[in-house]
Amino acid sequence: MKPLKEMTHDELSIFYQNAKAEYEACKEKGLKLDMSRGKPGSEQLDLTIDILTILNSAEQCKVDGVDARNYGIVDGLPVCKALFADILSVKPTQVFVGGNSSLNLMYDIISKAYTHGMLHSEKPWSKLDEVKFLCPVPGYDRHFRISEHFGTKLIPIPLNENGPDMDMVEELVKDSAVRGMWCVPKYSNPDGFIYSDETIKRIASLKPAAPDFTIMWDNAYCVHEFDGDFIPFVNIIDECEKYGNPDMVYQFCSTSKITVPGSGVACFSSSEANIDYQRSLITFQTIGYDKMNQLRTVLYLKNREHTIEIMKKHAQILKPKFDAVIEYLDKEIAPLGFARYHKPKGGYFISFNTLEGTATRTIDLAKEAGLVMTPAGSAFPYKHDPDDTNIRIAPSLPSPDELTLATEILCACAKLAAAEKLLG
């Protein structure tokens, strides 16, 4: 195969005809496939089924000097704080354990910033003339939607394999309207990049003009390797403190992709001052989160070491799925030279950057052929991908057979859309 851009017009016309035929053949199969969301597959759900019955007696409910069945303890059971502290390498006093959703905790913290302000805010963000947030792109759509929902002005920051463009970040935080930044530091969604130590150091040592500049550090994939051993990560709480920014970061994680996706336990980790501040606000919101599920999670996961053992079982299911996609891309797309993608070793996504100006067309073609992909532009603020190039592939949910079919369709669509574009 020859790179698309090196083809003569005639070669391209033949390529187009072949791609068209391939696409029509896919379409005729009348399939219904979905590579749009990072949901674990059914094998993964069955892997952890024992968690449902691990908590089964009144005796087990008596922990930390309380009966975990009753009301109270807004910041989480001490045994569950200890579990997350172990997983995240932070102190238990730097952990606040919530309900089943880390996204919910992120939303609540941003919402409270708007209604009541952060610890060092001059006033609630709703009273500020303008609030801007930095968004490494491509990024997690649901992060950006939270900020958009509150009317925040989002500024895209290019993300490369070492993390966000820090020259740009350092420059932008001189604007006091810039109040924070969304980050997925390990296996970034969707690229699967891991921020380098140098990038993390530059983030932790930022000197923002805003007194309440807040890094939303979504460590969603902290122990989520599917290829190779666990890769340790920097303790971002300590790192920020070291550079005189003790209250600048909130770290998030959850067990959703470890135990039961819709029924895991989420937490945030931050300085003790921030934990105290958030507790003082959350006390108005709830008497406490579900401590039975916190306890169930502690009994099941035990500690970081055992959690990593469980993640290896998830890896055995996930790796062949990612491999199937990557192998097909390597074979069918790489030689054509029109697309870029990174082969991640963890996380839930592959970021497929097709020929500029053809992502929307590729995804539309896929939809017509029965394959649902995340809508074009989703990984960008305001759903606007300026280059119309990024396609997020989520290989976790389909079965391996479905995945092969789905990747075949996607590649056929990408080739056809690219050929259409180049032929003009």
Place this chain on the structure above:
Amino acid sequence: MKPLKEMTHDELSIFYQNAKAEYEACKEKGLKLDMSRGKPGSEQLDLTIDILTILNSAEQCKVDGVDARNYGIVDGLPVCKALFADILSVKPTQVFVGGNSSLNLMYDIISKAYTHGMLHSEKPWSKLDEVKFLCPVPGYDRHFRISEHFGTKLIPIPLNENGPDMDMVEELVKDSAVRGMWCVPKYSNPDGFIYSDETIKRIASLKPAAPDFTIMWDNAYCVHEFDGDFIPFVNIIDECEKYGNPDMVYQFCSTSKITVPGSGVACFSSSEANIDYQRSLITFQTIGYDKMNQLRTVLYLKNREHTIEIMKKHAQILKPKFDAVIEYLDKEIAPLGFARYHKPKGGYFISFNTLEGTATRTIDLAKEAGLVMTPAGSAFPYKHDPDDTNIRIAPSLPSPDELTLATEILCACAKLAAAEKLLG
């Protein structure tokens, strides 16, 4: 015994000496007791222990065409909507099922009113010059605290055995700054009053000036009889619709005092238009609440009839506790004529109105003697009881033996404080 106010000065002096001696005797016992919060007791926790293991297989998780373990379905599993619809006598489409806390849902709805507005709001409440809320008093402290937290101006409304003073409510809602009202319609917290049908009709047919006037209808004790049979309640959603106010009410309930207090399932019920509106906002906040716990709750409670059967078992534990307190009050306090209280048939509290101007002193005395009561004024906006008379008794948590001791202390304190006051 003679009513306190009919006693001569000498009789009162003797009464004071006896009360003082009784109080000192209580204090010397060096007890540590708590009648401050409406927590179920340990027998109640054990009653429902089987819910922990009722959901135990992958097969059970496949309901309503989905695998309940995975992400999604922000407004709750259809089977769980059906359960709450049955309990509340509403349509499943009028139900939104959330997480473990109805208070959290109330907070979230109020918070969203401030950041985004209600369905019929002209603008978010944070952009209004003033927001006022009506608060039947005495009422539930955590309701009032939510409103206070957002800077709402709270207006107390006297509550009698038929519900809030509706003449006053009808007058006040002519002010467009009045945006809503907190209600606990069945077994009001703390009095245990049930709003009369006439009161409910007047509430449903209000003509508020504010287009987004919202009744926060906390049906916390909808099936929570401990004395006698289940008492049916009016369907407030239909009732409001009947009078041309289809979107005026949000009803809340939870299974916290039915299954596991800290790990029940909460819901709100409202018009379909309101459900759609809230879903459109909550979609930014979470991918979905804990569906495993929703499913567990459905398998355990089954339907309203079976839920009421379970409530009868709770009643067997609760009734003797309430009886113990009421019997002691009837014997030791009633003949003295200085206090008012109502004997509830459901709910979690007894509202004890002691001699005006002595509630704070009574509670302080109790604290010194080792008995923790809810702080004076808690049942009022801004924690201010203008008559300093109301004391909320929560008899559910202590054991029967502890309860007898606690009531003895409370009565000794109330008598002593009353005598001190009358002696000047």
